[in-house]
Amino acid sequence: MSVNKYLPYLFVLPEDDANRQLANGFHLNIDKIRQMQVLEVAGGWREVLDLFSSVHITEMERDGNRYMVLLIDFDGKPNRLDKVRTIIPNHLSERVFVLGTLTDPEALRHALRPADLDSYEKIGSALAFDCRDATDATWSHDLLRHNSGEIDRLRLSVWPILFHFV
Amino acid sequence: MIRRLYVNNFRCLENFELPVSGHSSALLIGKNGTGKTTVGVALKILQRIARGTNRVDDLVKAKDFARGRTDVPMRFEIEVELGTKIYEYVIAFELPENFKELRVLEETLKVGGKPVYSRDKAQVHLAKVGQAKEARFLIDWHLVALPIVQEESPKAPLFIFKQWLARMLILRPIPSLILGDSKEETLQPNLQVTDFGAWFSGIIAYAPSAYAKVYDYLKQMMPDLEDIRNPVVGTDARSLEVQFSSDGRSLPIPFGDLSDGEKCFMICALVLAANSAYGPLLCFWDEPDNYLALSEVGHFVLALRKAFESGGQFIATSHNDEAIRRFSEENTLVLSRKSHLEPTLVRPISEIQINGDLISALVRDDFEP
Numbered sequence: 001m002s003v004n005k006y007l008p009y010l011f012v013l014p015e016d017d018a019n020r021q022l023a024n025g026f027h028l029n030i031d032k033i034r035q036m037q038v039l040e041v042a043g044g045w046r047e048v049l050d051l052f053s054s055v056h057i058t059e060m061e062r063d064g065n066r067y068m069v070l071l072i073d074f075d076g077k078p079n080r081l082d083k084v085r086t087i088i089p090n091h092l093s094e095r096v097f098v099l100g101t102l103t104d105p106e107a108l109r110h111a112l113r114p115a116d117l118d119s120y121e122k123i124g125s126a127l128a129f130d131c132r133d134a135t136d137a138t139w140s141h142d143l144l145r146h147n148s149g150e151i152d153r154l155r156l157s158v159w160p161i162l163f164h165f166v
Numbered sequence: 167m168i169r170r171l172y173v174n175n176f177r178c179l180e181n182f183e184l185p186v187s188g189h190s191s192a193l194l195i196g197k198n199g200t201g202k203t204t205v206g207v208a209l210k211i212l213q214r215i216a217r218g219t220n221r222v223d224d225l226v227k228a229k230d231f232a233r234g235r236t237d238v239p240m241r242f243e244i245e246v247e248l249g250t251k252i253y254e255y256v257i258a259f260e261l262p263e264n265f266k267e268l269r270v271l272e273e274t275l276k277v278g279g280k281p282v283y284s285r286d287k288a289q290v291h292l293a294k295v296g297q298a299k300e301a302r303f304l305i306d307w308h309l310v311a312l313p314i315v316q317e318e319s320p321k322a323p324l325f326i327f328k329q330w331l332a333r334m335l336i337l338r339p340i341p342s343l344i345l346g347d348s349k350e351e352t353l354q355p356n357l358q359v360t361d362f363g364a365w366f367s368g369i370i371a372y373a374p375s376a377y378a379k380v381y382d383y384l385k386q387m388m389p390d391l392e393d394i395r396n397p398v399v400g401t402d403a404r405s406l407e408v409q410f411s412s413d414g415r416s417l418p419i420p421f422g423d424l425s426d427g428e429k430c431f432m433i434c435a436l437v438l439a440a441n442s443a444y445g446p447l448l449c450f451w452d453e454p455d456n457y458l459a460l461s462e463v464g465h466f467v468l469a470l471r472k473a474f475e476s477g478g479q480f481i482a483t484s485h486n487d488e489a490i491r492r493f494s495e496e497n498t499l500v501l502s503r504k505s506h507l508e509p510t511l512v513r514p515i516s517e518i519q520i521n522g523d524l525i526s527a528l529v530r531d532d533f534e535p
Contacts (some may be wrong), residue, residue, distance in 0.1 A: 004386070006389075016523070017522075017524055021494040024491075024492060024493070027468060027469060028468065028472050029472075033468050033469065034386055034465055036465070038491070038492075041523050043522070065409060119495070119496045120495070121494040121497070122496075
């Protein structure tokens with residue numbers, strides 16, 4: 001079952017293996033799994049940007065149904081979002097989103113262990129449940145709440161692609 | 167769901183325990199010859215017992231002892247949680263000197279820690295359960311007791327366990343051998359799924375609503391799918407035919423003429439429908455990514471993982487990077503073996519130090535379990 005490109009769909013480009021597993025957990029718990037695809041890990045946040053610039057900008061221009069989430073670590077630098085945005089062309093900015101842990105996923109997993117979210121996949125699942133149920137139990141965590149602006153944008157354009165909302 | 171699978175002295179599995187408890191899906195990875203498929207073979211032996219094969223020589227042979235070590239029993243133990251009950255089944259075989267065939271050394275079925283029956287060589291002891299009295303009888307020690315012991319009713323724990331074990335889906339499909347013809351119905355497909363037609367007929371007869379699930383899944387992958395028909399051909403035989411339509415035109419294709427990958431979609435659809443109709447089931451699929459286009463693999467595996475999250479258990483083996491990426495560290499198990507003279511070791515990938523990306527580490531073989 002490859003991605004259905006006749007409808008809007010989402011590609012997630014993860015920085016590393018931990019982010020890939022977060023994305024896996026999210027993917028397992030959306031309603032329309034065929035409208036999302038987790039891509040190969042890029043190998044670093046700068047590599048995410050390189051790949052986005054060298055491959056995905058052209059592909060997104062060619063395919064108006066494609067949305068992308070760049071899943072990176074902020075390494076304690078919330079202003080990284082501004083830096084990443086500089087490489088996203090204006091005409092694609094409505095279809096590109098940047099998400100990630102404020103530090104790194106390992107710190108998030110450590111912090112969420114008491115809440116029984118002791119694996120990246122479980123955390124990804126919890127984030128998907130938040131999106132589906134319009135809650136922010138996990139997204140509001142200290143290491144994730146800096147994503148709120150991007151989440152607001154995703155709620156409008158991407159969540160309906162992935163979830164069956166009544 | 168399997169809580170414990172223990173195998174000893176069977177081929178490369180020595181003192182081997184598969185850590186899948188609590189996981190609705192799990193992936194077995196490892197180099198060729200490390201024992202991934204053998205785990206499925208061990209499950210297949212238990213499944214065959216439940217499906218009625220009771221002659222020990224039809225199940226295991228002297229060559230199956232690990233490194234020919236016939237002085238130690240060959241042992242299979244499975245503990246499963248079905249509903250609210252825990253079922254434990256143990257069978258051990260031995261090959262005494264001057265015996266040509268293995269015999270049963272020990273066999274036990276317990277439910278909730280209490281024995282339903284136990285056995286020491288030829289002596290079987292049926293425990294007192296409900297209205298049934300305690301009983302002892304002798305059985306040929308070359309026969310397994312599980313298929314023989316009569317259950318009181320479909321509600322009896324013995325029946326429930328035996329049915330679950332018999333209905334395990336252990337799959338290694340060979341699409342070119344799957345033609346879609348059938349003369350009967352079954353809910354218990356064979357390893358290569360050459361009885362696909364009978365399985366399709368069985369599921370639809372058992373739960374007609376399962377057709378909608380099959381159709382919905384397939385329609386996502388093949389938008390031009392219109393219908394799957396199973397008309398009678400000849401006397402008491404049926405032959406599956408898949409109807410496609412596009413732009414007002416229609417094309418019927420005999421099932422046997424579908425591509426190998428398309429047949430795998432069909433099998434996947436039946437697995438999902440079966441788990442829903444008569445599950446929860448255990449599905450062990452040896453390399454489910456075989457025959458699939460790269461763009462299909464990820465979603466194929468994910469659909470199976472997702473379906474079994476709500477009941478049952480899905481265990482896959484794979485060498486395919488796209489399939490491997492769809493699992494995570496808590497549900498990926500690495501099997502390894504230092505040589506053909508040493509047993510299989512299994513470890514969760516979370517316990518293994520990996521530098522960088524998992525797939526790259528696998529390709530570099532920088533992976534020391």
